[in-house]
Amino acid sequence: METTPLIEFKNITKRFGEKTVLDKVNLKIYENQITTIIGKSGTGKSVLLKHIIGLLKPDDGTILFEGRPIDKMKKSEWEEYRSKVAYLFQNNALLDSMTVFDNVAFPLRQTTNLHKQEIEKLVLKRIEDLELAEAVNKYPSELSGGMQKRVALARALVTDPKIVLFDEPTTGQDPIRKNMILSMITHYRRKFGFTAVMISHDIPDVFFISDRIIILWQGGVGFEGTYEEAVNRKLPLIDEFLRSLEGFEDELTGLLSREAFRVHYAAMLGGTATVSAVSAALFSIRLNLLHDALGPQASMEVLRTLGEYTNRRFNPIGGFSARHSRDEILTIFPHTSIDKAQKLVSDFAQELKLKALDSIESIAAEKIGTEVCFDIFIRAGVTEVFPTDTTDQIIKKARAKQEIVATHRCDSGGSV
Amino acid sequence: MRKEKSEQVKGAGSSQWNNPLTLLFPAIGKRTISLVGNLGAMLIFFSLAFVNIFQRKQFREIVNQVFYIGATSSLIVMLVGLFTGMVLGLQLFYTLVKFGSVGALGSAVSLSLIREMGPVLTAIMITARAGSGMAAEIGILRISEQIDALYAMRIDPVRYLISPRIAASIISFPLLTAFFDLIGIMGGYITGVLLLGTSGGTYFYRVQSSLDMVDIRGGFIKALVFAVIVSCICCFQGYFCHMRTDGYGSRAVGLATISAVVLSCVMVLIADYVVTSFLM
Numbered sequence: 001m002e003t004t005p006l007i008e009f010k011n012i013t014k015r016f017g018e019k020t021v022l023d024k025v026n027l028k029i030y031e032n033q034i035t036t037i038i039g040k041s042g043t044g045k046s047v048l049l050k051h052i053i054g055l056l057k058p059d060d061g062t063i064l065f066e067g068r069p070i071d072k073m074k075k076s077e078w079e080e081y082r083s084k085v086a087y088l089f090q091n092n093a094l095l096d097s098m099t100v101f102d103n104v105a106f107p108l109r110q111t112t113n114l115h116k117q118e119i120e121k122l123v124l125k126r127i128e129d130l131e132l133a134e135a136v137n138k139y140p141s142e143l144s145g146g147m148q149k150r151v152a153l154a155r156a157l158v159t160d161p162k163i164v165l166f167d168e169p170t171t172g173q174d175p176i177r178k179n180m181i182l183s184m185i186t187h188y189r190r191k192f193g194f195t196a197v198m199i200s201h202d203i204p205d206v207f208f209i210s211d212r213i214i215i216l217w218q219g220g221v222g223f224e225g226t227y228e229e230a231v232n233r234k235l236p237l238i239d240e241f242l243r244s245l246e247g248f249e250d251e252l253t254g255l256l257s258r259e260a261f262r263v264h265y266a267a268m269l270g271g272t273a274t275v276s277a278v279s280a281a282l283f284s285i286r287l288n289l290l291h292d293a294l295g296p297q298a299s300m301e302v303l304r305t306l307g308e309y310t311n312r313r314f315n316p317i318g319g320f321s322a323r324h325s326r327d328e329i330l331t332i333f334p335h336t337s338i339d340k341a342q343k344l345v346s347d348f349a350q351e352l353k354l355k356a357l358d359s360i361e362s363i364a365a366e367k368i369g370t371e372v373c374f375d376i377f378i379r380a381g382v383t384e385v386f387p388t389d390t391t392d393q394i395i396k397k398a399r400a401k402q403e404i405v406a407t408h409r410c411d412s413g414g415s416v
Numbered sequence: 417m418r419k420e421k422s423e424q425v426k427g428a429g430s431s432q433w434n435n436p437l438t439l440l441f442p443a444i445g446k447r448t449i450s451l452v453g454n455l456g457a458m459l460i461f462f463s464l465a466f467v468n469i470f471q472r473k474q475f476r477e478i479v480n481q482v483f484y485i486g487a488t489s490s491l492i493v494m495l496v497g498l499f500t501g502m503v504l505g506l507q508l509f510y511t512l513v514k515f516g517s518v519g520a521l522g523s524a525v526s527l528s529l530i531r532e533m534g535p536v537l538t539a540i541m542i543t544a545r546a547g548s549g550m551a552a553e554i555g556i557l558r559i560s561e562q563i564d565a566l567y568a569m570r571i572d573p574v575r576y577l578i579s580p581r582i583a584a585s586i587i588s589f590p591l592l593t594a595f596f597d598l599i600g601i602m603g604g605y606i607t608g609v610l611l612l613g614t615s616g617g618t619y620f621y622r623v624q625s626s627l628d629m630v631d632i633r634g635g636f637i638k639a640l641v642f643a644v645i646v647s648c649i650c651c652f653q654g655y656f657c658h659m660r661t662d663g664y665g666s667r668a669v670g671l672a673t674i675s676a677v678v679l680s681c682v683m684v685l686i687a688d689y690v691v692t693s694f695l696m
Binding site: 054085093155 | 473560561562564565567568569570571576
């Protein structure tokens, strides 16, 4: 039996004058998932989101919320539905005559009966979560674009909504902040259990956190499914579009992008089965735990550091690495036997223990204070690679062999 | 055959459209429909805003707006009131001298101010100062999507932005008109009594004896009508500036502000005549 979608678009058509922006769009958004909408400029991504919140009404078609058409809801039902939805605008739409604190507190003051102290507590918590403490009394015009985006995010999340619509939440952010915001979306989704619908062009970063992607194409839905399905299906125009968005490098870690990794891997094999002694290592770090312990920004710094060390250590010997998922890095060692690869990983782990984990500690000290206790485990799995292996098969084999190679233990006061 | 027919129709159509009257009527019709549509929209807009004045969490915002529209405009209104009274005193003194009835100066100044000049000039001054500000502020909120953001946060933009401004105007206009009248009468006293030597006692006696409650009530009724007109027009122009066809973005805000001020002033003068004819 198919699950009822939380939100469903049925034959939605929207025209602006002569121009048809959405043409009989059908799509489904499921509960507790992160759904990312991508598409070229002007394909109606923001228009689509604005239909969900009622800022725009369709010319034709119906939008269903839990199977009920939203245009036929009673006033009380509509208000209840609206109370579950928050919207993060592309240009932030902060109230420019109010300070950061007032902006975040505004929806609580206007739509709830909470006491002043309760509102203050909730607002300060969100401000702290988004590392905006130093901007609390500033006006939006005094903030950088990135900070404004975080204020808008804090305002969208302060009412604990069930559905959050993010209209390009990472636009204009540096790689760390971009990943930090995406990480935060995942973190809060896990913590509060909301459903996220996001418009983003930050490929592949956005795919690391998305459960489903919807590609808007020529007024309709060109693709709906997981990222892997999109890549494997190889729809020519869509594939080209996705590749044009994905750069050569992962911005945060400096590692290869997944597409560049695939190209490297294919070139290494050279289409033959004669390549011998290839090994691979899969490194992973529990980013969710790190996020809880260190906060979003510091945990992204840790991931960046891990990427930097991987590149620095393995690139000179011919290895190449890519960020495979949100918290996994896959490295291929050409012309390296598994024993030699294990030795390399072991030496790498040693270096991590001696240098990287100490720097993580200093990041933590700077960000959250030394008294906060946290553990970090870095896992690695080394496997042989056969010429017929696909990337997914390599990852599967390496994941099965993963074990902890470097640890920072809180009770030991540092690396062990 | 079909082609010939279509050409005939086309020919008939073009000769028909060459007639200036047939060009004039659609244009007038279009304008009329647009005008009636706008009036209807404004009426609905005002009704929604007025009903929302009495909702919860409005008091603080209304007080803020009373300060912005009323308190900060009081100085300029009193200044204009003073000089209007002074110039009235001067003009009327030299006119009344010719008829030997300088003693009626107090009556003439106070009646002119309270019945007509006070409400009208106060409304125009507030339009210029606060009305333009209302239109521009709301227009900027509109083009920067802040109004959409309010809606997205489940805050009715009409309730939050428009109702307090209309309520504050309804409170401020009569008060500022009263200030204007009072200071204007003092202005007449300065020129008529202090500068030109008429008797002070006669001036104030005439002011008191010639003024009826009907005059004061009429002045206040006008102030209330102007408050509704000015606040409604200015807010409406700003709120719907994104729907203008003659400009977009910041230009639309500028044009909305101009329209707000011009329309408000014209409507104040028209309404003044209409209300006066009902009061007489």
